Amino acid sequence: MSTPVVTITTPENPVEDFMRTDRMPHIWCPGCGIGTTVNCFTRALIDSKTDLDKLSIVSGIGCTGRVAGYVNLDSFHTTHGRAIPFATGLKLASPDMTVVVYSGDGDLFAIGGNHLIHAARRNLDIKVICVNNLTYAMTGGQTGPATPLDVITATAAYGTYDPPFNLPQLVDAAGAVYVARWTTFHVKQLARSMAEMFKKKGFGFIEVISPCPTLYQRRNKMGDGLDTMKFYKQVSKIKHGTPTNEVGLTKSGEIICGKFVDRERPDFSTMMHAHLEHELGAKYIPAEAPVCS
Amino acid sequence: MARGSVSIVVERCKACGFCVEFCPSKVLALSDAFNSKGYHPPHATTPEKCTGCDLCGMYCPDFAIHGFRTDKTAAAAATEVEKESGDAC
Amino acid sequence: MHADPVGVLTGAHFLDGDHAACEGAIAAGARFSAGYPITPSTEVVERFSQRAPKIGATFIQMEDELAASITILGAVWGGVKAFTVTSGPGFSLMMEHIGYAVMTETPCVFIDVQRGGPSTGLPTLPAQADMMQVKWGSHGDYEIIALCPNSPQECFDLTIKAFNYSEQYRVPVFVMMDEVVGHMTEKVVIPAAEDIEIVPRRWTSKDKSTFQLFAPCGEEQIPEMAKAGDGYKVHVTGLTHNEKGYPDMTPVVQERMVKRLVTKIRDNAEKICITEEIDIEGADVVVVSYGITSRVAQRAIETARAEGLKVGSLRLITAWPFPEHVIRAIAPKVKGFVVAELNLGQMVREVERCAGGQCRVKLVGHAGGTVHKPEEILKAIQGVVR
Numbered sequence: 001m002s003t004p005v006v007t008i009t010t011p012e013n014p015v016e017d018f019m020r021t022d023r024m025p026h027i028w029c030p031g032c033g034i035g036t037t038v039n040c041f042t043r044a045l046i047d048s049k050t051d052l053d054k055l056s057i058v059s060g061i062g063c064t065g066r067v068a069g070y071v072n073l074d075s076f077h078t079t080h081g082r083a084i085p086f087a088t089g090l091k092l093a094s095p096d097m098t099v100v101v102y103s104g105d106g107d108l109f110a111i112g113g114n115h116l117i118h119a120a121r122r123n124l125d126i127k128v129i130c131v132n133n134l135t136y137a138m139t140g141g142q143t144g145p146a147t148p149l150d151v152i153t154a155t156a157a158y159g160t161y162d163p164p165f166n167l168p169q170l171v172d173a174a175g176a177v178y179v180a181r182w183t184t185f186h187v188k189q190l191a192r193s194m195a196e197m198f199k200k201k202g203f204g205f206i207e208v209i210s211p212c213p214t215l216y217q218r219r220n221k222m223g224d225g226l227d228t229m230k231f232y233k234q235v236s237k238i239k240h241g242t243p244t245n246e247v248g249l250t251k252s253g254e255i256i257c258g259k260f261v262d263r264e265r266p267d268f269s270t271m272m273h274a275h276l277e278h279e280l281g282a283k284y285i286p287a288e289a290p291v292c293s
Numbered sequence: 294m295a296r297g298s299v300s301i302v303v304e305r306c307k308a309c310g311f312c313v314e315f316c317p318s319k320v321l322a323l324s325d326a327f328n329s330k331g332y333h334p335p336h337a338t339t340p341e342k343c344t345g346c347d348l349c350g351m352y353c354p355d356f357a358i359h360g361f362r363t364d365k366t367a368a369a370a371a372t373e374v375e376k377e378s379g380d381a382c
Numbered sequence: 383m384h385a386d387p388v389g390v391l392t393g394a395h396f397l398d399g400d401h402a403a404c405e406g407a408i409a410a411g412a413r414f415s416a417g418y419p420i421t422p423s424t425e426v427v428e429r430f431s432q433r434a435p436k437i438g439a440t441f442i443q444m445e446d447e448l449a450a451s452i453t454i455l456g457a458v459w460g461g462v463k464a465f466t467v468t469s470g471p472g473f474s475l476m477m478e479h480i481g482y483a484v485m486t487e488t489p490c491v492f493i494d495v496q497r498g499g500p501s502t503g504l505p506t507l508p509a510q511a512d513m514m515q516v517k518w519g520s521h522g523d524y525e526i527i528a529l530c531p532n533s534p535q536e537c538f539d540l541t542i543k544a545f546n547y548s549e550q551y552r553v554p555v556f557v558m559m560d561e562v563v564g565h566m567t568e569k570v571v572i573p574a575a576e577d578i579e580i581v582p583r584r585w586t587s588k589d590k591s592t593f594q595l596f597a598p599c600g601e602e603q604i605p606e607m608a609k610a611g612d613g614y615k616v617h618v619t620g621l622t623h624n625e626k627g628y629p630d631m632t633p634v635v636q637e638r639m640v641k642r643l644v645t646k647i648r649d650n651a652e653k654i655c656i657t658e659e660i661d662i663e664g665a666d667v668v669v670v671s672y673g674i675t676s677r678v679a680q681r682a683i684e685t686a687r688a689e690g691l692k693v694g695s696l697r698l699i700t701a702w703p704f705p706e707h708v709i710r711a712i713a714p715k716v717k718g719f720v721v722a723e724l725n726l727g728q729m730v731r732e733v734e735r736c737a738g739g740q741c742r743v744k745l746v747g748h749a750g751g752t753v754h755k756p757e758e759i760l761k762a763i764q765g766v767v768r
Contacts, residue, residue: 010300013350013359020617023628028354030307030332035354043351056610058456069619069629074610076459077619077629078452079482085416085449089456089464090610092440093414097460097611118445185315187351225354226310276435285388285438287413290461292585292612 018042018052020072027066031225033184033210034064037131038071040187041102044194055098058087060107062138063212064131067102081111084119087126094289095269098127098198105132105146109165113145120174120203125267127197127204132167133212134249141215148251152219166248167207172261177202179244179261183209183232186257193259202267209255220251296364297345299337305357306334312349312358318342321349385409385542385578389437392574399537399564400425403493403557404433406541407465409578412491413439414464416453418446418472421505422561423495426467447472451479455488459618461609463545463583465491469561470499473512474519480554481520484643486618487552487596487605489583491544494556495564496724498750508561509750510673510724514731516556517702523640525647527654528556528702530672534568540699546581547654551646552604558701560724562674562753583607590614596639597625604646651703658697659708661687665694667766668712670721670733672698674753679722682759691767701729709736718742718766722759724750742766 015038028034045052052073059068061080068075078086083101091099101108108116108130119126135153136142142155146167150159168179178197182190190208197204211217211228222228232255240258247256266274276284299320306328312335313321320343324336335358337343343360350359389408397405404426407415415434417427431441440457444450447468454464468476473494483490496512498504512519516528527547529540537559544555586593586606590613596605605625608614621629622636647654662668667686671679676697686693694716696708709719709732718741721730730745737743746762748754 010298011361013300013302013356015350015356015359019356020628025305025355031309031311032354035356036311036352039351039353039356053613054611069617072615074615075617076456076610077617077621078455079478079620082448082452082479085444085453086456088442088444088449089414089416089453089458090460091456092442093457093460093462093464094609094611114445115449118449187348191351224309226314229311229314280435284435286435287438287440287462289611290413290609292461292583292609 014046015039015042018045018071018073020070023070026070028063029214031211031213032063033133033208033225034067034131036184036187037129037190037208037210038067040191041129041194043191044198047191048195048198050098050198054096055100056090057100057102058083058090059101060103060112062104062107062136063133064102064104065107081107082115083107084112084115084126084128088119088124091124091126092269096289101126101128103130104137105130105134105167106136106144109145109167109170116171117174120171120176120205122268123175123177123202123265125201125203125269128206129194130167130205130207131210132207133210133216135212135216137212137215141212141219148249150251154215164249166244168247168260169244171205172244175203175265176205176261177263177265178204180259181207181209181247182257183236183255184211185229185232185236189238189257202265294364295341295343296362297343297360298340298363299343299349299358299360301334301336302357303328303334305355306332307355308332308334309354311352311354315352316349317346318344383580383582385575385580386411387575389433390575390578391572393572395570395572396567397534397570398425398567399531399534399559400495401429402534402537402570403541403559404429405572406538407491407545408433408437408439409538409572410463410542410545411580412463412465412545414454414457414462415441415466416444416450416457416464417441417467418444418450420469420472422497422564423467423469423493426493426495447475448479451476451492452482454490455479455483455486458488458490459610459616461611465493467493467495469495469497470512471502473515477519481522481524482620483554484520484524484526485620487643488554489548489552489607490554491541491548492554492556493541494558496558496560504751506561507751508674508724508753510560510675511728511750513558513701513723513725513728516558523644525644526554526556526702527551527647527700528558530558530698530701531563532673532676532697533563534566534570537563538570538572542578542580546579549581549583550602550604551650552607553647558673560673594625595627596623598642598646602646602650647703652707654700654703655705655708656699657705657708658695658699660695662694662696662712664692666692666717667763668694668696668716668719669759669763670696670698670719670729671723672701672729673724675722675724678754678756679759681756682763685756685760686763691763693763698729704732704736706736709733710738713737713740716741718744720744720746720759720762720766722746722754722762724748724753
């Protein structure tokens with residue numbers, strides 16, 4: 001009996017279709033989790049069957065901000081802290097576009113904090129993915145608004161003494177309709193969460209805790225990326241629906257993950273249209289999505 | 294017979310170890326080989342255990358590995374396929 | 383191409399400059415504005431917020447000028463013509479995004495209704511002291527286009543011109559009003575839509591696989607535009623980038639790209655510059671002015687001519703690019719320039735630079751808060767002639 005000869009066609013990595021492969025390799029360090037979040041992002045796009053021609057990604061400045069430059073989508077690498085207002089303009093001008101803001105903890109919560117809370121307040125239909133590596137990584141690991149207490153950073157040589165924001169709590173309080181947190185260890189859950197968020201109208205926010213082995217972990221003698229991933233596995237607990245004021249982070253303590261907020265609230269555009277129609281009747285002419293001619 | 298296989302883009306790997314650690318079937322280990330940047334890329338030490346779940350692919354921050362099902366494409370031996378990246382680094 | 387009749391309020395109106403500028407933006411095809419209130423510019427966006435829902439436009443009041451100045455850029459990449467409006471303190475906040483608009487070649491319009499400064503200054507009173515800031519306020523090397531209306535009619539006309547220039551050159555364009563021009567009410571004639579010339583966005587029709595968002599083309603060597611949502615997978619970044627839009631942070635690309643951003647305006651400066659020249663031929667003195675000061679200068683020039691002095695007027699309708707060629711042509715033929723401006727010496731520096739020592743240049747400055755007295759300008763004219 002002869003052995004059957006079979007040719008295996010190796011299927012491509014699903015992430016390849018989404019990457020600007022002419023820009024590989026990327027700049028992220030060994031053990032950095034940002035690339036992991038991008039895998040989850042691409043899986044989420046595939047699973048949610050999002051029309052990729054109608055999806056734009058907007059980022060700010062920082063290591064996570066570089067995501068915009070690597071994905072093969074309409075992508076906008078904007079200024080520090082201002083991805084959200086750029087996304088606001090893009091979304092309002094092109095209402096059928098799915099607009100994803102992909103940026104880091106410092107970009108979104110320090111310099112960009114004001115824009116974040118207003119976009120959440122308005123319930124703009126944009127999806128924010130915040131990769132939180134607890135530091136300003138790109139510039140060398142300085143203290144950020146999410147850096148826990150007692151952590152050594154480039155600008156806190158003796159350890160931090162000002163408390164961080166609790167990111168889910170802040171966006172929840174500001175009015176976000178979808179708030180979740182995962183770590184880069186939770187790849188399956190993160191991909192599912194992203195897909196869920198893409199389908200939900202309104203201001204969605206997912207915090208992804210990620211290693212920064214070169215700076216944050218190294219300065220605090222917390223090992224490398226793999227050590228950090230094992231740490232996430234060890235200390236994280238999935239507790240959906242936890243009140244967001246209870247999910248604050250500490251240097252080595254429990255990381256509560258899960259979906260914390262999933263509520264219904266009309267988004268900005270829906271409210272605007274309904275109100276103007278009510279007030280102006282036939283005189284109201286809604287803005288149309290532009291066509292190139 | 295393996296249900297799956299992995300494909301590794303050796304030149305992209307930075308030997309972070311995520312795939313090795315989180316493969317549920319413990320198929321992978323960092324090899325003794327080097328890529329041009331001096332990293333030890335992974336290889337499948339027990340390829341017959343691979344289920345093609347692609348958790349390695351989801352974890353890899355460098356897009357250097359992914360897993361895929363092979364049992365759905367007729368009888369096939371699981372082979373480790375190494376693809377040299379031709380891109381300039 | 384002609385204006386879309388939707389939104390064009392054809393007819394004779396009695397409007398102040400702020401309101402006229404808003405109508406100019408609408409006539410030019412602007413269908414998006416993001417703003418933040420700041421005296422004396424607020425009326426522009428207040429009017430737009432009222433007009434927008436009836437003409438298929440969107441207005442959003444943002445939380446600050448930092449947001450407003452980039453929200454409009456997002457809207458432009460979503461496919462619409464967009465503008466924002468501010469005054470000094472807000473203008474200072476917008477500087478980073480002006481640089482971003484230049485770097486990403488995003489067509490857009492910024493209206494600055496100038497007021498007394500520096501800092502909080504005189505919110506309700508005029509100055510013309512942002513003239514250097516509009517050119518140099520953001521970091522790095524760049525060129526922009528700035529227009530100076532001197533009447534509500536020109537606020538209407540030049541705002542349309544600003545949008546047209548921005549699309550033609552893929553550059554942010556500035557309408558430098560001042561509090562007096564913004565708040566003075568005069569007759570404004572809005573023509574029929576078919577009589578209003580509009581430059582449409584230069585959308586590319588090139589193939590998606592080969593189109594390069596930042597590759598110069600056409601007679602004026604300006605890249606074509608695309609927008610998000612059409613499958614072009616555009617990449618727009620403020621980092622130094624190549625023709626494809628990809629970051630390429632090397633001296634070679636920096637030289638090529640930044641030089642192109644600068645030369646696209648400098649090489650076309652003579653085409654872009656608009657000046658109003660009256661009685662230059664045979665003049666002994668030429669008064670250089672712009673905006674509201676030009677209205678005061680007019681009285682001073684009339685008085686001087688009545689005294690028998692040979693005085694000409696050069697009004698800068700475009701302040702940037704600065705009409706170097708005009709100054710250089712006039713300088714050897716006159717005794718001097720009198721530069722009257724509502725600041726302590728800004729555009730005068732350009733006049734001095736271009737005159738190159740070939741004639742006198744006399745500044746009639748003013749710290750702001752009110753307009754010049756014609757006698758101040760007249761005295762300077764008389765002084766230069768003697």
